[in-house]
Amino acid sequence: xxxxxxxxxxxxxxxxxxxxxxxxxxxxxxxxxxxxxxxxxxxxxxxxxxxxxxxxxxxxxxxxxxxxxxxxxxxxxxxxxxxxxxxxxxxxxxxxxxxxxxxxxxxxxxxxxxxxxxxxxxxxxxxxxxxxxxxxxxxxxxxxxxxxxxxxxxxxxxxxxxxxxxxxxxxxxxxxxxxxxxxxxxxxxxxxxxxxxxxxxxxxxxxxxxxxxxxxxxxxxxxxxxxxxxxxxxxxxxxxxxxxxxxxxxxxxxxxxxxxxxxxxxxxxxxxxxxxxxxxxxxxxxxxxxxxxxxxxxxxxxxxxxxxxxxxxxxxxxxxxxxxxxxxxxxxxxxxxxxx
Amino acid sequence: xxxxxxxxxxxxxxxxxxxxxxxxxxxxxxxxxxxxxxxxxxxxxxxxxxxxxxxxxxxxxxxxxxxxxxxxxxxxxxxxxxxxxxxxxxxxxxxxxxxxxxxxxxxxxxxxxxxxxxxxxxxxxxxxxxxxxxxxxxxxxxxxxxxxxxxxxxxxxxxxxxxxxxxxxxxxxxxxxxxxxxxxxxxxxxxxxxxxxxxxxxxxxxxxxxxxxxxxxxxxxxxxxxxxxxxxxxxxxxxxxxxxxxxxxxxxxxxxxxxxxxxxxxxxxxxxxxxxxxxxxxxxxxxxxxxxxxxxxxxxxxxxxxxxxxxxxxxxxxxxxxxxxxxxxxxxxxxxxxxxxxxxxxxxxxxxxxxxxxxxxxxxxxxxxxxxxxxxxxxxxxxxxxxxxxxxxxxxxxxxxxxxxxxxxxxxxxxxxxxxxxxxxxxxxxxxxxxxxxxxxxxxxxxxxxxxxxxxxxxxxxxxxxxxxxxxxxxxxxxxxxxxxxxxxxxxxxxxxxxxxxxxxxxxxxxxxxxxxxxxxxxxxxxxxxxxxxxxxxxxxxxxxxxxxxxxxxxxxxxxxxxxxxxxxxxxxxxxxxxxxxx
Numbered sequence: 001x002x003x004x005x006x007x008x009x010x011x012x013x014x015x016x017x018x019x020x021x022x023x024x025x026x027x028x029x030x031x032x033x034x035x036x037x038x039x040x041x042x043x044x045x046x047x048x049x050x051x052x053x054x055x056x057x058x059x060x061x062x063x064x065x066x067x068x069x070x071x072x073x074x075x076x077x078x079x080x081x082x083x084x085x086x087x088x089x090x091x092x093x094x095x096x097x098x099x100x101x102x103x104x105x106x107x108x109x110x111x112x113x114x115x116x117x118x119x120x121x122x123x124x125x126x127x128x129x130x131x132x133x134x135x136x137x138x139x140x141x142x143x144x145x146x147x148x149x150x151x152x153x154x155x156x157x158x159x160x161x162x163x164x165x166x167x168x169x170x171x172x173x174x175x176x177x178x179x180x181x182x183x184x185x186x187x188x189x190x191x192x193x194x195x196x197x198x199x200x201x202x203x204x205x206x207x208x209x210x211x212x213x214x215x216x217x218x219x220x221x222x223x224x225x226x227x228x229x230x231x232x233x234x235x236x237x238x239x240x241x242x243x244x245x246x247x248x249x250x251x252x253x254x255x256x257x258x259x260x261x262x263x264x265x266x267x268x269x270x271x272x273x274x275x276x277x278x279x280x281x282x283x284x285x286x287x288x289x290x291x292x293x294x295x296x297x298x299x300x301x302x303x304x305x306x307x308x309x310x311x312x313x314x315x316x317x318x319x320x321x322x323x324x325x326x327x328x329x330x331x332x333x334x335x336x337x338x339x340x
Numbered sequence: 341x342x343x344x345x346x347x348x349x350x351x352x353x354x355x356x357x358x359x360x361x362x363x364x365x366x367x368x369x370x371x372x373x374x375x376x377x378x379x380x381x382x383x384x385x386x387x388x389x390x391x392x393x394x395x396x397x398x399x400x401x402x403x404x405x406x407x408x409x410x411x412x413x414x415x416x417x418x419x420x421x422x423x424x425x426x427x428x429x430x431x432x433x434x435x436x437x438x439x440x441x442x443x444x445x446x447x448x449x450x451x452x453x454x455x456x457x458x459x460x461x462x463x464x465x466x467x468x469x470x471x472x473x474x475x476x477x478x479x480x481x482x483x484x485x486x487x488x489x490x491x492x493x494x495x496x497x498x499x500x501x502x503x504x505x506x507x508x509x510x511x512x513x514x515x516x517x518x519x520x521x522x523x524x525x526x527x528x529x530x531x532x533x534x535x536x537x538x539x540x541x542x543x544x545x546x547x548x549x550x551x552x553x554x555x556x557x558x559x560x561x562x563x564x565x566x567x568x569x570x571x572x573x574x575x576x577x578x579x580x581x582x583x584x585x586x587x588x589x590x591x592x593x594x595x596x597x598x599x600x601x602x603x604x605x606x607x608x609x610x611x612x613x614x615x616x617x618x619x620x621x622x623x624x625x626x627x628x629x630x631x632x633x634x635x636x637x638x639x640x641x642x643x644x645x646x647x648x649x650x651x652x653x654x655x656x657x658x659x660x661x662x663x664x665x666x667x668x669x670x671x672x673x674x675x676x677x678x679x680x681x682x683x684x685x686x687x688x689x690x691x692x693x694x695x696x697x698x699x700x701x702x703x704x705x706x707x708x709x710x711x712x713x714x715x716x717x718x719x720x721x722x723x724x725x726x727x728x729x730x731x732x733x734x735x736x737x738x739x740x741x742x743x744x745x746x747x748x749x750x751x752x753x754x755x756x757x758x759x760x761x762x763x764x765x766x767x768x769x770x771x772x773x774x775x776x777x778x779x780x781x782x783x784x785x786x787x788x789x790x791x792x793x794x795x796x797x798x799x800x801x802x803x804x805x806x807x808x809x810x811x812x813x814x815x816x817x818x819x820x821x822x823x824x825x826x827x828x829x830x831x832x833x834x835x836x837x838x839x840x841x842x843x844x845x846x847x848x849x850x851x852x853x854x855x856x857x858x859x860x861x862x863x864x865x866x867x868x869x870x871x872x873x874x875x876x877x878x879x880x881x882x883x884x885x886x887x888x889x890x891x892x893x894x895x896x897x898x899x900x901x902x903x904x905x906x907x908x909x910x911x912x913x914x915x916x917x918x919x920x921x922x923x
Contacts, residue, residue, distance in 0.1 A: 161639050162662035244883035251850040258846055262839045271663045273586075273674040273825045275835065276577075277430065278458050280423040287416045294412040296850075301405040302350040319416075331423060 004098035004157040008150070010091035011112060015146040017084035018119065022139040024077035029132040031073065033232035074130060081139065085123055088116045088146075099157035104173040105164055106339030107328055111149035113174070114324070115142045117181025125185055125245070131236055137188035155339040164337065168267035172260060176285075179256035183320050186249035190313040193242035197307045198225035199233045243306060246313060247299065254292045261285055272334060281335035284323030291316040346477045347404030402469070403476035411470040418466055422457040425449065429456065471574060478567045485560050492540045496550035496858040497877075505878035505888040509900030510871050515861035518874055518898060519549040522859040525897045526553040537857065548862035555855050559881065562848025569842035576838055580831030582612040585671075587826040592681045592698045593819035596624030596647075599669055599826070619669030622649045626657075628678060628820040632749050637706050639749075644675050644822045660824070670828055677823030679703045679710055682732055682756055686716040688811040694719045694726060696813075700821045701732045702776060708734045708749040713778045714758075717767050725765045726810055727778045730758030730796075732818075744797065754818050756798040760786045760806055786810070854881040857891060874900055 096103040103109045206224035265275040295312035298304040328338045426434035439446040453460030526537040537553035587604040597603040601615045627645040644660040665672040681698040688694040695716030716726040735752035763783035786794045786807035794807040803814040856879045864871040878891040
């Protein structure tokens with residue numbers, strides 16, 4: 001077995017580890033949901049006369065360690081998550097050794113490093129208190145991408161073509177992938193923020209009848225964010241805190257993304273003789289940058305902060321993902337380095 | 341203080357009553373509406389504002405946050421078609437193909453600028469409006485920011501209850517000493533000679549003293565720097581467009597060119613560039629080396645060895661590689677392509693030289709199977725001109741009787757596979773011709789008895805007879821050629837500087853914490869007990885996890901005992917926030 005095969009084996013092991021972590025976090029989340037549902041049923045009649053509603057009472061309790069969480073599931077989730085990060089790191093290092101260069105030169109390697117960054121940032125964000133929902137979203141995406149990488153994107157480890165022989169491969173590509181990883185965690189936080197916000201404000205599109213296709217609404221009404229299925233949302237930090245978390249991550253991601261654009265322009269000037277040429281990848285990166293810039297502006301615009309700003313995060317993250325997948329795989333341009 | 345604020349900007353930091361002497365929240369709300377009335381209220385005032393009023397209204401709209409947001413999203417949407425449709429600037433041929441394939445929608449898309457998105461009216465309109473909006477917003481803010489930096493930190497508010505961070509205690513020391521001590525802690529330098537906070541100590545009367553402190557002016561400075569740098573970037577890019585030139589040349593091994601407009605295959609320049617200012621250096625290609633991975637055949641290295649002679653200078657040996665352009669005469673020379681230029685000698689039926697010489701063939705795949713056209717116009721005595729179309733196989737291998745293929749990109753066993761045409765090449769019409777294509781309109785292809793085109797297989801060093809008694813062809817040698825791009829853009833340095841300034845400004849504006857802290861020391865309520873009550877509050881721009889720890893740290897440096905009364909502050913003080921600042 002050579003180094004390249006060993007690397008692939010480690011990546012498979014990491015994918016397995018993340019899958020176990022994903023299942024454990026899902027169990028953890030289900031347990032919280034179950035407990036919260038029970039408690040809401042018990043709490044609502046008792047607090048009917050109280051001045052503070054059940055939501056704000058639960059928000060206060062979210063700061064304490066929730067006593068009824070599944071400690072075993074959380075322990076398994078945390079340890080397999082960290083194990084997965086370590087295994088993936090080993091896989092990436094061995095891949096670099098096998099190829100004799102920095103391992104960010106094709107779609108397979110982009111995906112490995114991106115997943116590594118996302119899961120690492122997730123581990124850092126969750127170091128004090130795990131929010132299972134964010135883990136479920138991020139690890140779900142991580143497992144999906146690792147599996148796709150292993151089954152569809154895999155290419156043999158080898159040296160790179162002359163255009164990629166530059167230290168900018170480390171800076172430009174490395175930073176771009178790190179930013180993608182950070183945006184992933186920020187996206188998960190923004191999703192949770194919007195759900196939590198809906199519950200805090202007792203706002204769901206699935207409650208009032210729709211003018212068209214109301215049958216669909218009734219079929220889905222069990223999934224209303226205000227309904228009992230989402231009672232666990234009262235256990236997560238409040239929307240304001242989740243917004244702050246999402247913003248901090250997005251701010252770091254945006255600065256790294258800006259660096260990616262500038263570093264890319266400098267490299268393009270060296271390699272292709274122009275710093276900007278509206279190559280499809282350049283367009284994708286620019287569009288994502290502008291959307292995240294709009295997000296930063298929306299946060300400080302009256303009437304657009306909070307929930308509405310989070311929608312910009314959704315659009316921005318969709319652009320980042322499209323830039324990574326659609327542009328790499330289906331559009332030809334100067335950035336056609338997927339190796340497929 | 342001037343209080344410019346773009347329409348719709350929400351900013352609790354600036355909204356805070358601390359900016360003014362008012363401390364009543366209701367009054368603050370009123371002042372806010374007077375500065376930035378809500379969208380819904382404005383139309384009521386429209387009929388009376390007149391023409392100037394309309395202009396002012398439009399200007400306020402354009403520089404408002406909401407319109408900036410709208411323009412940003414429009415810019416993102418407008419940039420997308422450039423990735424979906426072929427673009428003239430990148431690939432003219434692809435646009436032509438698209439137009440042929442879509443005869444109905446194509447011309448309409450063309451008229452609407454979808455094949456030249458980034459030069460189209462609508463795209464330009466969006467980014468120009470965006471920049472006007474940006475300038476209209478940033479310049480007044482810069483002015484406000486300068487006066488804020490020169491002014492005193494905002495006065496200590498009377499009540500601290502609505503601030504996110506609070507703390508306090510009591511002490512036996514007198515109020516002025518305590519406040520002076522707090523000021524000293526606040527002014528502790530961050531960098532040598534650079535105090536962390538700007539402070540202002542006031543005697544509030546009745547024995548009470550207070551210090552107000554503010555830090556993080558860098559945050560707004562960074563924000564303004566970022567936006568102004570974007571303007572600088574746009575101006576630099578536009579200047580570069582005016583003054584640049586770009587030229588392309590194909591250079592065959594052993595040959596060279598001089599830096600003059602006529603020497604290039606293509607030459608494109610900005611409107612303000614003067615071609616006579618070209619630095620007349622000469623460049624010659626001595627050798628070209630390439631290496632390939634033996635199993636995957638992917639390229640590993642390309643190196644062009646050249647001799648550069650600057651005017652009045654000695655010839656100097658240089659190399660050009662991908663990612664390592666050569667600096668020559670204020671321009672950069674890039675290696676953008678390479679291939680083989682088979683050196684072929686064609687003699688006509690009379691035995692005279694009819695044409696040939698090294699002719700660049702264009703590589704078609706990763707084993708350098710290359711296609712090219714050799715034209716032999718200089719026939720003697722009214723014979724037909726000869727045109728040869730065919731392929732070069734660098735390392736030829738026979739597959740079956742009539743099929744050969746190249747198996748390696750290096751010249752292991754070079755072979756030319758050619759078909760022959762004769763007639764009028766059409767070179768004398770004066771219309772420029774594509775050297776890589778043969779105009780077959782006035783030519784006939786040589787065929788065998790079965791009517792199939794005659795195919796010649798010529799190995800290096802061989803001489804073959806051309807069909808129909810046209811003459812002979814000798815494959816003499818196989819030199820390499822390189823495609824070079826020359827580019828000169830005097831604004832490059834400015835583009836880089838403004839991009840880096842924007843980056844620094846952005847990072848500062850997102851990560852530098854902006855905080856205000858107030859500490860007040862007043863004699864205790866029970867007269868004569870000699871105790872001094874200290875209260876403190878903090879306010880930050882945006883969500884700032886480091887605010888409360890900072891306030892705690894400042895209070896800890898004072899000789900205080902915890903407040904005697906069961907203050908509600910203790911719970912906030914013990915929130916599980918570490919000393920970590922905003923990331």
